[in-house]
Amino acid sequence: MATIVDVAKHCGVSTATVSMVLRDKGRISDKTRQRVLQAIDELGYVYNQTAANLRNQHSNQIGLLLNDITNPFYSEMTAGLSQEMEDNDLMLFLANSEDAVARQKKFIESLLSQKAGGLVLCPAKGTDQKFLATLKRRQLPVILAVRDIEGTDYDYVGTDNFYGGQLVTQHLLDLGHRHIAFIGGDKASKNRASRMGGYMSKLIEHNITPQLGWMATCPATRNGGAAAMETLLKHHPEVTAVVCYHDIVAFGAIRTLRQHQLEPGKDIAITGFDDVPEAADTYPALTTISVSAREIGRRAGEALLERIRGNTEPQKRIIIPPKLVIRQSCGYTDPNDNG
Amino acid sequence: MATIVDVAKHCGVSTATVSMVLRDKGRISDKTRQRVLQAIDELGYVYNQTAANLRNQHSNQIGLLLNDITNPFYSEMTAGLSQEMEDNDLMLFLANSEDAVARQKKFIESLLSQKAGGLVLCPAKGTDQKFLATLKRRQLPVILAVRDIEGTDYDYVGTDNFYGGQLVTQHLLDLGHRHIAFIGGDKASKNRASRMGGYMSKLIEHNITPQLGWMATCPATRNGGAAAMETLLKHHPEVTAVVCYHDIVAFGAIRTLRQHQLEPGKDIAITGFDDVPEAADTYPALTTISVSAREIGRRAGEALLERIRGNTEPQKRIIIPPKLVIRQSCGYTDPNDNG
């Protein structure tokens, strides 16, 4: 395996020169550059990034930690980030925390040990500021994505969950619904709290008292949504519409509806959050909040790049405005006809 | 930042000793080990993997190249592989080729430059043996996943596409269908050819002449499926059932069906391939071929680990048997009633 030394010898220059043409740095005469390039070609030289990493004290690698890559929302986000990284010759380390802080910690320690250049973090449930503070000390640039953490000064890229919750609830109210439930999500989830906050604020605005029984937590999965809908149906038959924590929960809830021969959009209105690709293709297609996961990934990548390049501006919070996407899962007609 | 040298000095041993306790190698007396561990703790020493990578001439990093991480099939596979990697303290590089050989090449070159330990490759469309042969020379362990390439001796993990195509076609034939179409997938796709081969073999077995007009290629996306179904409906109204290249194509096709007020499973039978999570939650739920993407990811990881550890057995081909999953998209009743 040829090294930079071989290349240098082969064309009678120093290794410094070779290194410089390799990275387009410093002033090298065109003639020398050509000679070096040719030697590289002739020797089949391959740049050894591991040596550069050691010498540079940092690598061209960045991490992405997700809770659940299996959720299409995160796949889309990953695609957006991956694109951004590729365009900048950075390599992307991927790991799935599955919402376990222990896994998260392990991954981040590997990152540190690899001298990774940065991290896009969708923090696992239960991540505390203290943990982030230790990260801070280690000088690793971090961008928080999707899930915010209070009391940190890392940049954050996400959406306005409160407003999204309002948007979807207002839509249901406009359609005439008065008995509106909210299901799904973890009790400790801040995003859930915000979405539910938006939901409740709209109920109040319309003089409807939020009922505790209308609000149920559940794992943010298809099965979680299905189970939550099951108990909701049993105990609160008065409900005519349900706001789901996100699309995946909604899909599970719809499954339960169908098992009860209830038609979403006709017998009961249902909404999601995220606007995952599948949402447009279910039957009826899901009315939901579009959050542009891909855009979140892209913007997180951009923000991370800036930090890696040494930008030390104060904390930035990039909030991508949510949009209501009206499809068929809330029907077209006056819901009072059915409820 | 403390190094191994600092640790060694701090407890009066050599760096060799520290290195050895760090990696649980060689014989170190328990007393020495304890002293070293304590020094590490006291100094807040962090192992520098980049130095180890340079010294070892290879890293603890492996690559995963996908065509489309946005397809839930690949997300599931990624989750399976990621799990396997984590269990073995390997880091996973992810990249999306989007079926462009140029991107694929670039990623693999980065991997080589990083001295990655191996690669799980879902080759991009148009990958030729020649390219794989050069990889071979570079000594990078590679496992092919999902898409096979002829004329290479790399291990392969995938499913039996031909048999899967047969399974689904036989099901449709059993239900009484005689005019069965096959839509979706790229003309050059080997997997598509195999699935379609299975489909045709079953038609022939039942004395049905496969019609060219019943078989349409299309991009393997939702929109591709939707468009293909559109033209099929227009030109071949005699068709009562359609085998889709995979689930995502089927979801797009179903969208078109709905737009024409056609009910899948009643007016027309439709099947998928992959058994993506969504398939169980669409309405009607999709009859499809289960391929266990997660298992493919896991097995690919296992196979790669073996190769990394120096196993030089001849090429291994791991074929995970496909299973027919009957749901509602082909109906329950005699399809002749409708067609």
Added chain:
DNA sequence: CTGAAAGCGCTTACAG
């Protein structure tokens, strides 16, 4: 515009 040389932080072969 180019060269000589130190050093990044490990691991391992060798000696004891």
Added chain:
DNA sequence: CTGAAAGCGCTTACAG
């Protein structure tokens, strides 16, 4: 069971 030292292949500060 442990130590001294070479070397992995780069990059950069310095000198010219």
